[in-house]
Amino acid sequence: MSVSEVGVQSFLHRMNRRAPLSDHARDTFLALPARRETYATYRDIVREGDATKGCCLVAEGFVSRYKTLPNGGRQINSFHFAGEMVDLQSALLLIADHGIRTHVPTAVLVYDSTDILALSEEYPEWGRALWFDTLVDAAVFREWMLNVGRRSAISRVAHLLLELAWRSQELGLSDGRTFIMPVTQVDLADATGLSAVHTNRSLQRLRADGLIRTYGRKVVIEERAQMVSLSNFHEMYLHPEGPRLPVAA
Amino acid sequence: MSVSEVGVQSFLHRMNRRAPLSDHARDTFLALPARRETYATYRDIVREGDATKGCCLVAEGFVSRYKTLPNGGRQINSFHFAGEMVDLQSALLLIADHGIRTHVPTAVLVYDSTDILALSEEYPEWGRALWFDTLVDAAVFREWMLNVGRRSAISRVAHLLLELAWRSQELGLSDGRTFIMPVTQVDLADATGLSAVHTNRSLQRLRADGLIRTYGRKVVIEERAQMVSLSNFHEMYLHPEGPRLPVAA
DNA sequence: CGGCGGTTTGATGTGACTCAAAAAGAGTGG
DNA sequence: CCACTCTTTTTGAGTCACATCAAACCGCCG
Numbered sequence: 308m309s310v311s312e313v314g315v316q317s318f319l320h321r322m323n324r325r326a327p328l329s330d331h332a333r334d335t336f337l338a339l340p341a342r343r344e345t346y347a348t349y350r351d352i353v354r355e356g357d358a359t360k361g362c363c364l365v366a367e368g369f370v371s372r373y374k375t376l377p378n379g380g381r382q383i384n385s386f387h388f389a390g391e392m393v394d395l396q397s398a399l400l401l402i403a404d405h406g407i408r409t410h411v412p413t414a415v416l417v418y419d420s421t422d423i424l425a426l427s428e429e430y431p432e433w434g435r436a437l438w439f440d441t442l443v444d445a446a447v448f449r450e451w452m453l454n455v456g457r458r459s460a461i462s463r464v465a466h467l468l469l470e471l472a473w474r475s476q477e478l479g480l481s482d483g484r485t486f487i488m489p490v491t492q493v494d495l496a497d498a499t500g501l502s503a504v505h506t507n508r509s510l511q512r513l514r515a516d517g518l519i520r521t522y523g524r525k526v527v528i529e530e531r532a533q534m535v536s537l538s539n540f541h542e543m544y545l546h547p548e549g550p551r552l553p554v555a556a
Numbered sequence: 557m558s559v560s561e562v563g564v565q566s567f568l569h570r571m572n573r574r575a576p577l578s579d580h581a582r583d584t585f586l587a588l589p590a591r592r593e594t595y596a597t598y599r600d601i602v603r604e605g606d607a608t609k610g611c612c613l614v615a616e617g618f619v620s621r622y623k624t625l626p627n628g629g630r631q632i633n634s635f636h637f638a639g640e641m642v643d644l645q646s647a648l649l650l651i652a653d654h655g656i657r658t659h660v661p662t663a664v665l666v667y668d669s670t671d672i673l674a675l676s677e678e679y680p681e682w683g684r685a686l687w688f689d690t691l692v693d694a695a696v697f698r699e700w701m702l703n704v705g706r707r708s709a710i711s712r713v714a715h716l717l718l719e720l721a722w723r724s725q726e727l728g729l730s731d732g733r734t735f736i737m738p739v740t741q742v743d744l745a746d747a748t749g750l751s752a753v754h755t756n757r758s759l760q761r762l763r764a765d766g767l768i769r770t771y772g773r774k775v776v777i778e779e780r781a782q783m784v785s786l787s788n789f790h791e792m793y794l795h796p797e798g799p800r801l802p803v804a805a
Numbered sequence: 806c807g808g809c810g811g812t813t814t815g816a817t818g819t820g821a822c823t824c825a826a827a828a829a830g831a832g833t834g835g
Numbered sequence: 836c837c838a839c840t841c842t843t844t845t846t847g848a849g850t851c852a853c854a855t856c857a858a859a860c861c862g863c864c865g
Binding site: 356372374376377380381382384396398399400401402404405420421424425427428431434435438439441442443444445446448449450451452453455456457458499500539543544546548549550551553554 | 705
């Protein structure tokens, strides 16, 4: 059943592009039982501090991972499009140190953590693919840390837009120039460590300088070169080269 | 030979505490060839953009991982004591998206990436242990992102001190109250996303309020409770509970 | 048409930055 | 053990990028 999900196909396609999955490995994954859950906008899929619930593959929609502070401060750690496995770390971590919530109506497929773990131990190619996925996750966190720690407001926003453009292209959701960013400016602020007001002003500046255009939640990167140099974006940290392959056995 | 290294023992001890390693698994690791490299203070072990060189286990010393900006800005992503495996991600990633450098004279054992990868595929317990390690790494990045993005200067510094105190205790290097922090205030600034001057003033405030004392690079947490509430530190994100264990086979 | 989430604007405040120099340590060699 | 140098910490003064607060505006949907 889950075979027919667009998100699943996109996920498998991406995994396979990195390192070929044998038919058997793929079929074993497809045969895993998964619970389909749907959520409205701004619903928590996982709450900070909860026991992990399983590995969620975003079938449709858009989610973020975030952490909060007692004073109400919120830091979004990452965004995830359909086709991405979020909360893969719950394969091994028992407690969720961060929340996961939706930004638009979203459907996820929840796999049992032990199933995912077993899969990765039974099939080395799955082990590598999934481990690699979490390593790229970590690489993105490092880049975001640099973003919020050391870049100016306008660079932060530009950098985030370029990342989302790049990733939505990788997922086959856009041409890398025009993409849908299903988040409000408040969310953007929480991802960049800025206030909502200043995020708004940064976006206005990018528009005024002709670097981007926006139509509702559609973003068009008009001057990619300038955006890149402004934000010092380099896709290296997304590791498009893929994982190390096993030495031919 | 590497058996005798303090860092190796500490590493194995920590791995074993999380999930028991069979003797055979442990011995296989100990039999892996490793190159011992020594570095003076402030030397790069890995440079951003290089091909990954292998997995480095810190035998003695102290290192950080960092990213830089063309304008000279630097963001330290993490610190690592002796006994920690840094650059474990190079088992699967081919390009280093960040640098690694020393803060004091340091010795590392460099393992071949393919050996580590093979180890993790041959021994499920090693696979779990190493994957778990990278997941905790990522969890720490998320917390640091929150630190840098949303906490006040003084809270950031306090939070970092508590993390280092906690981790050095976990590694058996301190009692959790007094520990050696082998970094300058400039480095502290690069880790917290602050300027060196403001980092200095934040430290002075912590001292003036009696929350900490410092003697050179030795730090004493005097009022842990106040430090915790000031910085909202909670060790949950360090995942002391350890990894999910396999269902008894 | 009214309500509501989201965006935009304006005015004002401030936490943290920058620059520059002094003071304090730490290491080195005589 | 002192003189010298280099690094690190500390201090002071001035500035600015970004935050906060509050209100207006806008588009969408029921």
